[in-house]
Amino acid sequence: MRKLFFLVCFLAVFAGVFLMTRAPFPNTPARPATGQQTTMALNDQMITYYAQGDGPRVALMASAGREASDFNELIEELVSAGYRAVAIEAPGINGTSMLEDPSLYNFATHVEAVIKNDKNTRDEGPTFLIGHAFGNRVVRAAAHKYPDLVNGVILIAAGGEKPIEPTAEAALKNIFNPISSFKKRLRDIDYAFFAEGNEIPKYWQRGWHTKTAVLQGKSKTETPETNWLAGGIGPMLVVQADADRIAPKEDTADLLLARYPDRVTVNTISNAGHALLPEQPEAVSRAVLDFLKSYHPTGSDD
Structure with a gap:
């Protein structure tokens, strides 16, 4: 009996130490999203989104495995400038159903459904789409599939065309590993997403929602054709970080500008990595709003 008691105590201590070194786990909620939450039905699926503001609509899709709340600061600026911001949760996050067939075009159906469901705006014209990191793939696919609904796209930390540098790719994958220690996860987040010296x-x-990231990772093989890369036919802003290890400019912004010179504008943000939004929120907001003023005006713009 004494041996059993000591064994139970040892296992309890071991489990406690294990949990302490790994908490918070990657899929611990990040923070609440701003805006009015709506969960809508699409056939047998549910989609959660957050909307606020009254004006031309801007819909936003977050990075791989990340929550819509990553856009909170940008959304505040969009709403203040007279836009209606609609941030859509990815499958597997905060009530949005997982997809059985994770092609980019099926991710894009969620964007279409939300745009059509969101009626609380004084401007029912086409929507501008903003995608961060993996979200840029989804908004490009949506712009290609639904050109009548989409006015243009803004790609923040765009990627998806060239292979990721191996060390950065390994760090990205390790972030979603639930048994990785918290210290190691921080190192991986820092390397993969943040410019040197920037605070996380x-x-x-x-x-960091592991099941969502795994599902999104399958989209490349589930979307063999590459028409989505064009991001539709409208204007495109590429917000490029100068220290992005996952999507450096030679693999992203440079390619898009060379391919679509009449449609693409590149705005390079200094002292930023793949995360970009939390690193340089004011610079990102300025780049986005300056572009929208030209191509998706609120009606009150000079």
Whole structure:
């Protein structure tokens, strides 16, 4: 009996130490999203999104395995400038159903459904789409599939065309490993997403949804054709970080500008990595709003 008691105590201590070194786990919620939450039905699926503001619609899709709340600061600026911001949760996050067939075009059906469901706006014209990291693939696919609904796209930390540098790719995958220690996860987040010296905010230390990221990772093989890369036919802004290890400019912004010179504008943000939004929120907001003022005006713009 004494041996059993000591064994139970040892296992309890071991489990406690194990949990302490790994908490918060990657899929711990990041932070609440701003806006009015709506969960809508699409056939047998549910989609959660957050909307606020009254004006031309801007819909937003977050990075791989990340929550819509990553856009909170940008959304505040969009709403203040007279836009209606609609941030859509990816499958597997905060009530949005997982997809059985994770092609980019099926991800894009969620964007279409939300745009058509969101009626609380004084401007029912086409929507501008913003995608961060993996979200840029989804909004490009949506712009290609639904050109009548989409006015143009803004790609923040765009990628998806060239292979990721091996060390950065390994760090990206390790972030979603639930048995990785918290210290190691922080090192991987820092390397994969943040420019040297930039602080990782608390909400970026958590909010990494493993099942969602795995599902999104399958989209490349589930979407063999590459027409989505064009991002439709409208204007495109590429917000490029100068220290992006996952999507460096020679693999992203440079390619898009060379391929579509009449449609693409590139705005390079200094001292930023793949995360970009939490690193340089004011610079990102300025780039986005300046572009929207030209191509998706609120009606009150000079």
